[in-house]
Amino acid sequence: CTGEFEETNTNPNEPEVVSPSLLLPNAIQVSADRYWGHSTRYQRLNIDAAMCWIQHIARNIYINSEGDNYEVPVTISSGTWDNVYRNSLVNFESILKLSRPGARYANVNYEGIALVMKAFTYSYLTDVFGPIPYSEALKGTADEPIYSPKYDSMEDIYAGLLADLKLANEKLTVGGPRVDGDILYNGNILRWKKFANSLRLKLANRQAAKKPAESRAIMQEILANPTAFPIFASNSEYAALNHANVIGSRNKMFDVFSTRSDWNISSTLIGKLLELDDPRINAYAKPTPTGEFAGLPNGLTDEAAATFVASTIGDRFLDPSAPSILMTYSELLFVLAEAAFDGDIQGDSQEYLRRAIAASFEQNGLSMPSDYMSRLGTINKEVIMTQKWIALFGQGIEAWTEYRRTGFPVMPAPHPSSIFTNNGVLPTRLEYPLGEYSLNSSNVATGVQLLGGDDTMRTKLWWAE
């Protein structure tokens, strides 16, 4: 009488096996979403926290509870952590399992893509939190499962990611096996190789002050052999997820900014753009009803904010099919400008900087004014990083990371009506999610030791210079 039990209990709703092509699209989408946009309230790390903290934008209401004054809902931390591990990284891990040699869907190009996206996503996560589970992570259904993974130092994670990116470039084979479900590059393996190597340069540069010899060797390896290690060569090649004007697949900044008007452009960014007479102001911001560009100071009380008339975000970012950017050509050139300035690579720092700024203008549909470089004064690290900050508008988390690493741009004194929490310190990281304390307590304690400071938003991360 129990003969049909097995059939009765076979899941009619969900499959037990799927191909990598089905896992790839959603995993890419989640990584791009958590880095660039994300629309769920109280989880909008880029829009409500990073873009405000880095003073690209400012809130005009609910300033004290959603991030702008450095007080964050705890779900910003847990939402980011949980979704990146569970909806993005684990699926890249599954693709690696399904496509490795000898596996059911063996395919070096799926392996390579998964390695690149895993490296991109892990670097984002470790740059937000610091030490995180890495070497033991994503093993919940492994043959020897790990449910409470240990934390690894940022140094070790960076070493792993740089090695993975090198391996990815080796695996990725132009003219090799076909891949489907690649919503980033539509199966163009050469572009994946360029992304792998450009990202590897970015990560090497980020750790260059801490591990100069290793980082220089990596940069040297890539730049010396463009055939084996191709990198982005124009704005048409950079890493961005193109959105479609279909519900659920739209640019999340459209989803957020088109339905609510809680944000304005920060007075810090407007001030800098006006000071440089920078035409990118037209791309980033819309004039106020009186036809001027005006900014809103960060961290005001709601009452004080109500007295400001300020610009809102530019239409370019509000198009439902505007891309979610993962890494731009201009970003790569800024990396090279900084590396050259620091002496990590050969080359003319000023020329790299000029090309980086020009690429940023071009990316925004503008031309760089011919005299623009002359407005910058003597080129130094502050000028490079301040320009990078301007170019990273929209990539708030990236700009926040670069600020935390280099201390640039120098932020203006707070407005007298601003009230900042976190002891007035611009957050240096996110606190670990509460879930880790209840579900992975001994490991998170080790993580805090590796962090080298308290689990607060004031402890500086490993690459801080």
Add this chain to the structure above:
Amino acid sequence: QGRSISGKVLDENNDPIIGASVLVKGTVKGAATDLDGEFSLSLAEGENILEVSFIGYNKQEVTIGNRSSLSVSLVPDTQALSEVVVTAFGMEREKKALGYTTQSVDGSKLAEARQPNVVNNLAGRIAGVQINSNSMPGSGSHVVIRGSSSVSGNNQPLVVVDGVPLEQTDTRRYGGGLSEINPDNIKEINVLKGATAAALYGSRAANGVIMVTTKDGSGTKGIGVEFNSNVTFDRPLIKPNFQNIYGGGAGYRTWYVDGRNGFDADGIRGTAGVDESWGAPMDGRLVPLWYSAPDRVPLLPQPNNWEQFWETGSAVQNNVAVSGANESGNFRLSLGRLDQQSIMYNNGYFRNNFKINAGYNLTSKLNVTVSAEYVKSGSDNRRYTASSDFIWAHRHTEYDRLRNWEDYYEIQRATFRPGDDYPYANWQHEYFANPYFLQDRYPNANMKDRLVGNIAATYKFTDNLSLMIRSGTDYWSDNRTDVTSVERTKNFVRILGAYTQTNISSQETNSDFILNYNKTFASKFSVNVQAGGINRTNDFVSNAVNVRELTIDGLYNLGNYASPVVPSSEIRRQTVNSVFGATQFGYNNSLFLDITGRNDWSSTLPINANSFFYPSVALSAVITDIFDIQSRVLSFAKVRASLAQVGNDADPYQLRQTFMAQGLWAGTTPTYSEAPTIANRDLKPEITTGREVGLDLRFLNGRIGLDLTYYHQSTTNQILAVAISNASGYQFRTLNAGEVTNQGVEAMLTASVLQNRGGLNWDVSVNFSRNRNLVVELAEGLENYILGSQNSVTSEARIGQPYGTFYGRRYLRSPEGEIVYNNGLPQLEPGTFALGNIQPDWMGGIANDFKYRNFSLGTLIDIRMGGDIFDVGTGLARKTGQYAETAIGREEGVIGQGVKNVGTAENPSFVPNDVVIQAATFWNATNPRNFHEAGIFDGSFVKLREVTFGYTIPQSILGKTFIQGVRVSLVGRNLAMLHRNHPHMDPEVDMKGGNAQGFASGEQPSTRNIGFNLNVTF
């Protein structure tokens, strides 16, 4: 010509009975016996028969003849002490033989002051049963017996109607199960509380069983017709304590411009997009409001806008039943209709119940019965308020105008900012839509059909041996249409209409056979054996299509899509086969031993480990019989003890790892993702072990009864989807782990305080229960399990704590317990802490029933003491300046009650806080979204739950009409809140349903119901 009669009433020992009732038959004339057991009455012509009665004794009729005095000896009613109760599978058992607790409520108690959801009538009546109800029409209630025992599974009891399980779905909006049963058809509800009572029902009975027995036609003489009509009206019970001084807006300004904080022609920024009430004093100053802008009108307080907003709800229930019986069989047909209107605008529910019960003796040995109910129910709109109307709100809002928004639409439309176009006028357009428009145009409609019933045949081989074969099914299908958007434009973005169509069908079929043998040997030993087998199958299919963009707005047809639709389905199937046996041994009709055993085979467990067995044993000893105690004080005493196990299988499909569909990317690329839960190939059934001892005492010939129970229940091997570190790549892991214990006491006291004293009867019944719950163990390495969360406050099962402990952030306090302020603002202590617990300290009920001649008065007081709720709504309504306390100090500022640190962090020195801060800033800083402690409130209440005042028209008036009886009653439910500690609302809340109890966020208020009931029998 009159005469008189006097007499004396004696008991079996020839002692006088005090307070016995002596009634002249066919009249309301009567007397009670005095201290010597004597009475006297004057008689009219033709009055010749007396009815003599006393509780615990058989009623006796005495013909007077030509006597002028007489003596009556009453015989003890053994039946009274051996009430028959219905136990598992509908088997009737003598109550005195039971080794476990059951408690029943008579159908008449459920019918007069009825609730459309009959389970709500059990609140306060049964010890140990906790019910959280809602005021939404057709809504479900959350029921827990003797505390929650399962960490992640269902904690609600199994519901059984006429021996066959009824699927109980506990969704708040749609109800389902008991909420659909017609109270008019219920003869009795019997609650089996412990594991022993439930051992035979197996798997799902670990949380107790609510057994409903419906009325049949037996006992009817000829053909009987009963008509019942019940009409009640509802208004909110508790009104929050609002402030009526300051209007909506911010910074003492109230100024409507375009609904979204835009600037007017003079460059003045509006406050119309602010959804708080920190605006201008409502002193009659002229300001533009939403219905006048840009023209100005006086800003005036609207202290009664709460009363304006809520409608007068109603419930109208009519029922006709026809029954008949003869020696061969009986039948009862019943037809009922319920129409319910909510206190929420355009929110209602209807229900038609068709019921048949019939039994027929085909031969002297073969009897067949059928019991079936068809229920058609549904609504044009089951949407109720999303709760923000009095939280994120402008205190100056006039809801009458908002309801009639069309009158002001053209005025307001002229103010819409470029790029905006809304199909309604509203007090603001930034975050909220007009609630009346939502209720009209965003309906949640449904139409549901349900058939529940069974057919049974019983064959009596001999007087001692019989076999019953039965098959019952509960099938329902529900067709739901939920509108989620209508066409509008905001920020130049055109948003199209959207809706979801969901069709659900569900069926549970139980087929069983039971062999029954009973025999008494040598007049002292009795044995009663049951053996049987059951097959249960469950089939559930839900198909849903989400049309995210409609071509033609307002046309809700699946073909009317403007972009790809999102279909989904969920299918669940499971089968359980069982065999069971039960034997009861009796000795001298005073000592009883029950032994049961059951074995289940479940499709949801691993094939090689899908069989599990669980036993129970129960003992009942009637001390007064065994030791031959004959006392006028102690008339009956019984002790009982039991030990039982109940096994519970898993939900289907938890054994193998799967991937989840994630829809189409960009409308073209299909995508899947790892499922969030790690499957477990080695699942075992979870086991509940219950122990119970009890004492049943009756005093003074049964006039006073006291029933005491102590129980201890432990649930182990729980099937948990245990949260794990998401860094593992997964959110949950399915495993067997954990132990939760519940132990407690229950006491029931019944007393006949007055028996026909001057014609007055007064019965009191009191119940008390106290449950202590402890999470003893969870999975290895796991210390907490999250049952529910709101704004990062979690209700948890945490080791060493009771189930449902709230964790969140609390105020920083000085060693003396004072809140520590910094710059006038309260500070948070780092980390999370236990803030409270959802479980009450104790519960109780007090029922008083009075009868005087043809009048009756019944009252019920329901008590729940202790237990906390996390009510983010009340905290937010303070943040948004709605409540009276927020009006204090608005002009001059406020000083938080507590201390400030004038020392250092290492060496603190606390002095009273004296920093004046703006009221808005102060209340903002106690926002429970972050200051979780500010949202914790005491859940205690004492409610006057029920009052019924009835009058039965005497036979003498009805005379020889075809009407046999008429009873009219005034009925009231939830009439008064006698005690509460929550400052602004009824703390009986259930926002989320299921195990996530204790949360609230501006719930639809509970209601006071007043009406009448008319019962006519022909």
